Amino acid sequence: MKHVTIKDVARELQCSVSTISRAFNDKYDIRKETRDLILAKAKEMGYSPNPMAKSLLKQCSNQIGVVVPEFINSFFPEVIIGIQEVFIKKGYQVLIMQSNESFESELENVKAMENNMVDGLILSLSFDTQNVEYYENLIKQGFPIVLFNRVSNKLNTHKVVFDDYKWAFFATEHLIYQGYKKIVHFTTSHSLSFSQNRIKGFVDALKKHKLKILEGSIVEAGLLISDGEREMEKLIAANNLPDAIFCVNDMCAIGAMKMLKKYGYKIPGDVALVGFTETKLAELIDPPLTSVAQPTHEIGRTAAQLLLEQIESKGIFVPQTVTLNGRLNVRESSMKHTKIL
Amino acid sequence: MKHVTIKDVARELQCSVSTISRAFNDKYDIRKETRDLILAKAKEMGYSPNPMAKSLLKQCSNQIGVVVPEFINSFFPEVIIGIQEVFIKKGYQVLIMQSNESFESELENVKAMENNMVDGLILSLSFDTQNVEYYENLIKQGFPIVLFNRVSNKLNTHKVVFDDYKWAFFATEHLIYQGYKKIVHFTTSHSLSFSQNRIKGFVDALKKHKLKILEGSIVEAGLLISDGEREMEKLIAANNLPDAIFCVNDMCAIGAMKMLKKYGYKIPGDVALVGFTETKLAELIDPPLTSVAQPTHEIGRTAAQLLLEQIESKGIFVPQTVTLNGRLNVRESSMKHTKIL
DNA sequence: TTTATTTTCGGAAACGTTTCCGAAAAGCAA
DNA sequence: TTGCTTTTCGGAAACGTTTCCGAAAATAAA
Numbered sequence: 001m002k003h004v005t006i007k008d009v010a011r012e013l014q015c016s017v018s019t020i021s022r023a024f025n026d027k028y029d030i031r032k033e034t035r036d037l038i039l040a041k042a043k044e045m046g047y048s049p050n051p052m053a054k055s056l057l058k059q060c061s062n063q064i065g066v067v068v069p070e071f072i073n074s075f076f077p078e079v080i081i082g083i084q085e086v087f088i089k090k091g092y093q094v095l096i097m098q099s100n101e102s103f104e105s106e107l108e109n110v111k112a113m114e115n116n117m118v119d120g121l122i123l124s125l126s127f128d129t130q131n132v133e134y135y136e137n138l139i140k141q142g143f144p145i146v147l148f149n150r151v152s153n154k155l156n157t158h159k160v161v162f163d164d165y166k167w168a169f170f171a172t173e174h175l176i177y178q179g180y181k182k183i184v185h186f187t188t189s190h191s192l193s194f195s196q197n198r199i200k201g202f203v204d205a206l207k208k209h210k211l212k213i214l215e216g217s218i219v220e221a222g223l224l225i226s227d228g229e230r231e232m233e234k235l236i237a238a239n240n241l242p243d244a245i246f247c248v249n250d251m252c253a254i255g256a257m258k259m260l261k262k263y264g265y266k267i268p269g270d271v272a273l274v275g276f277t278e279t280k281l282a283e284l285i286d287p288p289l290t291s292v293a294q295p296t297h298e299i300g301r302t303a304a305q306l307l308l309e310q311i312e313s314k315g316i317f318v319p320q321t322v323t324l325n326g327r328l329n330v331r332e333s334s335m336k337h338t339k340i341l
Numbered sequence: 342m343k344h345v346t347i348k349d350v351a352r353e354l355q356c357s358v359s360t361i362s363r364a365f366n367d368k369y370d371i372r373k374e375t376r377d378l379i380l381a382k383a384k385e386m387g388y389s390p391n392p393m394a395k396s397l398l399k400q401c402s403n404q405i406g407v408v409v410p411e412f413i414n415s416f417f418p419e420v421i422i423g424i425q426e427v428f429i430k431k432g433y434q435v436l437i438m439q440s441n442e443s444f445e446s447e448l449e450n451v452k453a454m455e456n457n458m459v460d461g462l463i464l465s466l467s468f469d470t471q472n473v474e475y476y477e478n479l480i481k482q483g484f485p486i487v488l489f490n491r492v493s494n495k496l497n498t499h500k501v502v503f504d505d506y507k508w509a510f511f512a513t514e515h516l517i518y519q520g521y522k523k524i525v526h527f528t529t530s531h532s533l534s535f536s537q538n539r540i541k542g543f544v545d546a547l548k549k550h551k552l553k554i555l556e557g558s559i560v561e562a563g564l565l566i567s568d569g570e571r572e573m574e575k576l577i578a579a580n581n582l583p584d585a586i587f588c589v590n591d592m593c594a595i596g597a598m599k600m601l602k603k604y605g606y607k608i609p610g611d612v613a614l615v616g617f618t619e620t621k622l623a624e625l626i627d628p629p630l631t632s633v634a635q636p637t638h639e640i641g642r643t644a645a646q647l648l649l650e651q652i653e654s655k656g657i658f659v660p661q662t663v664t665l666n667g668r669l670n671v672r673e674s675s676m677k678h679t680k681i682l
Numbered sequence: 683t684t685t686a687t688t689t690t691c692g693g694a695a696a697c698g699t700t701t702c703c704g705a706a707a708a709g710c711a712a
Numbered sequence: 713t714t715g716c717t718t719t720t721c722g723g724a725a726a727c728g729t730t731t732c733c734g735a736a737a738a739t740a741a742a
Contacts, residue, residue, distance in 0.1 A: 003400075003458075005728055016692045021730055029690060051457055052397045053728035056697045059344075061393060071418035072621070081412060081439070093457055096437045098422065116392055116434055117344075225625070254625055261627065280413070284566070284595060286602065286627040346698055357722045362700055370720060394698035397727045 004047040013041055024049055055117070063093040064307060065113035069101045069126040069150065073251075074280050075296060076124070079148065082300020083122060090308060092119070103129045110135070120144035120307045125152060127192065144310040148303045149294075151193070158306040159321040160299050164194045167292045167326045168201025171274050172246050174290070174328060176209045178336040180244035180272055183211065186221040186231055186256065187248045195248060198276065202246055216240065221252050228255020236263050241271055244334065250275035250282055250291055257285065257333070273333040288331035295324050345388040354382055365390055396458070404434040405648060406454035410442045410467040410491065414592075415621050416637060417465070420489065423641020424463060431649060433460070444470045451476070461485035461648045466493060468533065468564075485651040489644045490635075492534065499647040500662040501640050505535045508633045508667045509542025512615050513587050515631070515669060517550045519677040521585035521613055524552065527562035527572055527597065528589045536589060539617065543587055557581065562593050569596020577604050585613035585675065591620045591632055598626065598674070614674040629672035636665050 010017045015038075022030040023038035042048075055061045064087055068076040080096060087094050095118060099106035106126045113121055123135070123145055132152045139145055139157050148160040175183050185202040188195045199218060206213050221231040228247060232255065235241060247253035253275035260271055267273055267287055275282060278293035302322050310317050351358045356379075363371040364379035383389075396402045407424055409417040421437060428435050436459060440447035447467045454462060464476070464486055473493045480486055480498050489501040516524050526543040529536045540559060547554050562572040569588060573596065576582060588594035594616035601612055608614055608628055616623060619634035643663050651658050 003728095007728075017729080018693075018731075019691060022691085025730075027731095031690060034690080048456055049730095050397075050728050052393055052402065053697085054730075056391075056393045056397055056699090056727090057729055057731090059697070071422060072415055074413055074415075077412035077418060084438070088453075093436060093453065094438070095434060097425070097435070112429075112434065115389060258625075281622060281625060284599075284622060285625060344698095348698075358699080359701080359723080360721060363721085366700075368701095372720060375720085390700095391698050394727085395700075397697090397729090398699055398701090400727070 003050065004045050005050065006047070009038070009042050009045055009047050012045065013038060060119045061117045062091060063095055063116065063118045064304075064311075065095045065097070065110075065116075065118040065121045067097050067099055067106060067109045067113065067121065067123050069099050069106070069124060071098045075277060075294070078296035079124075079300040079303075082297035082302075083304045084300075085297070086301050086304035086308065099126045101126045101128065103131070107134060110138075114138070114143070120146070120311050122146050122148065122303050122307055124148050125150040127189075144307055146303045146307045146310070148299055149194070153193070157319050158303075158310065158317075159319070160303045160306065161321060161323050162194075162294050162299070162326060163323050164197035165201040165204075167328070168198035168246070168276070169205045170201075170328055171276065171290075171292050172202045172205035173209070174330065175244045175246060175272060175274060175334060176205065176211065178244075178272065178334060181211060182242045183244045183246060184216065184235075184242040185218050185246045185248075186228060186252050187218055188221065188223050188227070188252075190220070198248060221248065221255075223249055223251055225251050225255035225258070228252035228257075229259045230255075232256040232259035236260075236265075241265070244268070244272035244274070246274045247276065249277050250279045250289060253289055253291070253333075254281060254285060257289070267333055268335055272335070278329060282329070283331065287333045290331045290334035291329055293327045293329050295326065298324055344391065345386050346391065347388070350379070350383050350386055350388050353386065354379060400458075401460045402458045403432060404436055404457065404459045405461045405463065405645075405652075406436045406438070406451075406457075406459040407463045408438050408440055408447060408450045408454065409465050410440050410447070412439045416618060416635070419637035420465075420641040420644075423638035423643075424645045425641075426638070427642055427645035427649065440467045442467045442469065444472070448475060451479075455479070455484070461487070461652050463487050463489065463644050463648055465489050466491040468530070471532075485648055487644045487648045487651070489640055490535070494534070498660050499644075499651065499658075500660070501644045501647065502662060502664050503535075503635050503640070503667060504664050505538035506542040506545075508669070509539035509587070509617070510546045511542075511669055512617065512631075512633055513543045513546035514550070515671065516585045516587060516613060516615060516675060517546065517552065519585075519613065519675060522552060523584045525557065525576075525583040525586045526559050526589075527569060527586055527593050528559055529562065529564050529568070529593070531561070539589060562589065562596075564590055564592055566592050566596035566599070569593035569598075570600045571596075573597040573600035577601075577606075582606070582612055585609070585615070587615045588617065590618050591616035591623055591630060594630055594632070594674075595622060595626060598630070608674055609676055613676070619670060623670070624672065628674045631672045631675035632670055634668045634670050636667065639665055 006017050006020050009020050020038055023035040066080060066083055070076060084094050097109040099109055103126055106129055132154050135155055139155060146158040151159045151161055187199055190196060203213060219231050221227040245256055253273050257267060257273055260267055265271060273289060275289050275291035278291040282289040282291045347358050347361050350361050361379055364376040405428055407421060411417060425435050438450040440450055444467055447470055473495050476496055480496060487499040490503060492500045492502055528540055544554060560572050562568040586597055594614050598608060598614055601608055606612060614630060616630050616632035619632040623630040623632040
């Protein structure tokens with residue numbers, strides 16, 4: 001792998017390297033004919049400027065880093081596609097790493113990125129990230145970081161978020177409008193900001209419609225299928241079935257669904273279900289699951305745009321929080337029903 | 342973001358930059374005390390060697406590139422996790438790009454990687470990649486490329502593949518052992534090597550068990566849910582239902598399943614189904630789908646290992662093709678049944 | 683024609699490293 | 713002490729660019 005360098009082209013054309021550089025960078029002080037000649041010859045020789053040398057000189061790498069908690073659900077990959085859309089066009093490379101929901105791994109990734117001199121970072125915090133001190137320092141030093149979805153209010157930087165409160169409210173209200181009265185919320189660890197917001201939305205929707213919030217109305221399940229299964233089985237065993245369940249995410253809802261089906265209950269006939277953060281699964285399972293879809297591509301594009309602006313402005317910046325709209329995709333699992341007596 | 346450089350440390354310590362470099366690179370010609378002193382001071386000052394400068398000098402970037410056709414199914418993300426496992430440990434960065442099943446996009450990505458001077462490439466070809474000339478040239482020039490899953494036999498390089506023939510054979514034989522006689526295969530474009538192999542496995546299994554291969558035994562469906570739906574609907578309309586269908590992938594099988602359910606047919610009672618390249622969906626849908634699982638992490642690790650060896654050996658290398666084993670996960674969709682008369 | 687201005691280009695420094703070469707210092711044997 | 717080897721370090725070149733500075737050439741103005 002011998003690469004053609006600017007010097008090779010210069011030698012071939014009997015001119016100086018600076019002229020070649022000018023031709024490639026479209027400077028004003030070069031004659032059109034020489035530029036065309038150089039570009040043609042360069043193409044013939046297979047020359048293209050070495051990005052590493054450029055980076056070293058310009059003191060920026062034209063790379064941005066993306067660190068996400070996981071790769072397995074389609075949510076983050078879709079966000080990344082949005083991010084790439086923006087950056088590829090601008091000639092940036094996108095480095096992607098996944099922290100596997102571990103704080104240490106996340107920090108390691110971020111440090112690796114920093115070490116690699118990425119020009120900016122797009123980050124979604126892992127579940128067990130409590131200590132954001134390191135990121136706080138980076139931001140204070142002026143290192144561009146944009147957070148999305150899993151954010152921390154301790155960090156004063158650009159953020160792209162989803163209005164969990166609002167959409168949890170809508171999702172719950174949808175169940176109420178369908179005629180369900182005894183509605184339960186399967187949530188996850190209260191320490192996560194998004195779960196707090198979804199709980200709040202759920203509670204406020206019930207309040208608005210004067211429905212009682214009982215002791216068992218909010219169940220700390222979790223984000224996995226097994227969590228939904230476990231809690232659902234408990235309810236079944238206690239013979240304490242609600243009319244409907246609003247779940248913290250699709251996985252949890254699917255777990256509940258599996259368990260209900262296993263015991264022969266009908267959905268939505270006996271229990272209606274609503275998920276959140278729509279995955280591809282939602283419309284494939286039986287019955288199709290009502291869920292709140294997030295605009296994944298747009299989240300990615302927006303985060304990328306914010307980061308790009310911050311990188312290019314290089315000056316003072318005012319941290320901005322962009323809240324994107326979602327969409328409640330109503331499917332069979334939460335349809336209105338008339339109970340067969 | 343002002344970075345501390347080796348010169349800053351040298352000035353602070355009143356020594357030369359070469360000494361600092363020696364300390365960091367653990368050279369033999371430095372006194373232990375000076376080294377410790379330097380390392381301590383460097384740490385205090387927050388210095389770490391600039392990887393770009395190093396890359397420029399060493400003529401390699403310590404980055405490897407991964408180009409995959411898509412991100413949406415869990416298959417490729419899981420492979421990537423395996424790749425990362427290997428490379429992160431070795432101090433390599435992993436650049437990931439997705440070609441969106443488009444040849445042009447794939448080529449662009451590869452060129453971007455090359456431009457960025459990645460030390461090697463792990464590649465899975467997109468569907469409409471027919472012309473592998475460019476990659477052929479790269480390989481001839483000695484650029485390390487490892488292909489996986491979607492490979493081309495025109496390219497003479499390391500490959501990690503899955504024995505599609507064998508597992509298609511097993512999957513078909515499984516259906517036969519369950520008592521199904523009239524078995525159909527939903528395949529995709531014959532031009533893809535893996536589909537050819539799966540067809541061959543299917544056919545040979547039928548032959549071995551002396552089952553007839555009819556005109557309609559092999560249907561060119563496609564890889565999407567809609568493809569499975571479309572072809573299934575045709576069969577239903579023609580009133581020409583088989584006992585069982587072996588599908589080229591899970592998506593196609595799920596499409597078929599949806600259509601069967603829509604028309605009130607039972608699975609596996611009326612038609613049994615088997616998928617391929619197991620996705621997470623397989624065990625979540627109703628009924629759970631029998632499918633051939635590929636060892637995604639292992640595929641990634643193996644490809645990474647091969648690439649690493651080639652990069653580090655830097656010499657002549659003998660292209661190697663590693664075939665990994667899969668696993669048939671039998672679930673309800675293909676269980677034995679006794680037809681209710 | 684002479685002078686001033688503009689256009690076009692070459693030379694060299696700089697980015698932050700590593701490594702080769704050589705030299706000073708230190709150790710050792712004679 | 714002298715001469716030789718070994719240890720330890722500094723200087724400088726090199727990696728492939730971009731850009732500043734200045735100079736030559738071309739053009740315009742006088």
